[in-house]
Amino acid sequence: MESKRVKPQLKKNLWKPEEDLILKNYVETHGEGNWATVSERSGLMRGGKSCRLRWKNYLRPNIKRGEMSKEEEDLIIRMHKLLGNRWSLIAGRLPGRTDNEVKNYWNTHLNKKCLLGKRKATNSNNHEEEDNEENMNKKNKLGPPFHSEPHGSSLISLTSTTKLGLEEGSRKEESTVTEGNRMDYYTSSFNWDKMDYPIMPEAAVGGAGNSASFVFDDEPLIAYMDSFILLEAFGCGGEEL
DNA sequence: AAGTGCTGCAACCGCGTCATT
DNA sequence: AAATGACGCGGTTGCAGCACT
Numbered sequence: 001m002e003s004k005r006v007k008p009q010l011k012k013n014l015w016k017p018e019e020d021l022i023l024k025n026y027v028e029t030h031g032e033g034n035w036a037t038v039s040e041r042s043g044l045m046r047g048g049k050s051c052r053l054r055w056k057n058y059l060r061p062n063i064k065r066g067e068m069s070k071e072e073e074d075l076i077i078r079m080h081k082l083l084g085n086r087w088s089l090i091a092g093r094l095p096g097r098t099d100n101e102v103k104n105y106w107n108t109h110l111n112k113k114c115l116l117g118k119r120k121a122t123n124s125n126n127h128e129e130e131d132n133e134e135n136m137n138k139k140n141k142l143g144p145p146f147h148s149e150p151h152g153s154s155l156i157s158l159t160s161t162t163k164l165g166l167e168e169g170s171r172k173e174e175s176t177v178t179e180g181n182r183m184d185y186y187t188s189s190f191n192w193d194k195m196d197y198p199i200m201p202e203a204a205v206g207g208a209g210n211s212a213s214f215v216f217d218d219e220p221l222i223a224y225m226d227s228f229i230l231l232e233a234f235g236c237g238g239e240e241l
Numbered sequence: 242a243a244g245t246g247c248t249g250c251a252a253c254c255g256c257g258t259c260a261t262t
Numbered sequence: 263a264a265a266t267g268a269c270g271c272g273g274t275t276g277c278a279g280c281a282c283t
Contacts, residue, residue, distance in 0.1 A: 013276085014251070036268065052269075053252065088271060099271075100251080108249050 011045040015054055019044055023051055024059045057098045064096025068105055076102060077110055 015023075026042040032055065035048035044051065057063070068076070072094055079090040087099035087106075094102065 012253070014278095034268085047253090048268080049254085049270095050252075056270095057251080085272065103272075104250055 010039070010047045010050070012050075015058075019046070020054070020059055023054060027055055027059070053100075057100050062096050063098070068097075068109075072097065073110065076106060080106060080110070 022042050022044055023038070023046075026038060026044075030038075030041075035052040038044065038048060038051045039046045042051075046054075075093060076090060079093055083089050085103075087103040091097050091099040091102045
């Protein structure tokens with residue numbers, strides 16, 4: 001009778017410097033990918049996912065560590081307005097930053113900041129509504145922090161499934177966009193990488209002709225359609241609309 | 242100095258998507 | 263067309279370090 005091959009117990013919790021070194025050496029020698037085999041071949045008793053995460057978030061070259069700059073912070077806020085919790089896409093606009101880092105930064109710093117701004121801007125009887133919105137956003141995984149239909153208008157809605165093609169590094173990333181994911185529609189109509197402005201254009205974060213002011217959730221829809229978004233989504237500064 | 246609570250971050254988990262067979 | 267495995271993403275958890283009492 002053939003005995004079942006016993007899976008080795010995988011290590012969890014924090015990575016040690018020597019483990020980092022092993023993984024780094026392995027990936028530099030063999031290249032990225034085939035994470036499932038990395039643990040076997042490298043001798044690391046870690047799951048493929050764990051190895052991939054560690055490489056992607058910490059060991060990869062050009063990873064930027066340390067405090068977020070004001071520009072990065074602005075960009076995260078604005079991108080979050082545009083995309084919602086699409087951390088990998090947001091991180092893709094921030095060179096050297098990872099989705100995990102952006103996500104953590106949002107949850108620990110910016111989320112509070114925005115909520116605070118919101119609270120200041122809204123009067124006290126809106127609190128229940130805010131909570132509901134938060135819950136709604138939580139439930140809708142793909143949903144950006146969208147609010148109830150502004151002024152009863154109906155926004156662009158999709159009648160068919162659309163593909164949004166976004167390059168992330170060398171990998172072609174495609175997300176299915178279904179009816180209701182409205183901001184995906186905005187982003188699906190253009191290709192980030194064909195855009196000819198720098199990744200963090202000064203203009204987009206406060207340069208001439210573009211507002212750098214924060215936009216909080218309680219602002220009307222037009223706030224989402226500010227010049228930055230329009231520039232990105234439609235290739236114009238908004239003047240033509 | 243010790244205990245407690247809070248915060249921030251690293252890492253894990255579950256699920257969806259895609260490629261391959 | 264269906265099954266399977268690999269990969270990527272977003273949500274969540276666990277823990278170390280810090281502040282406060």
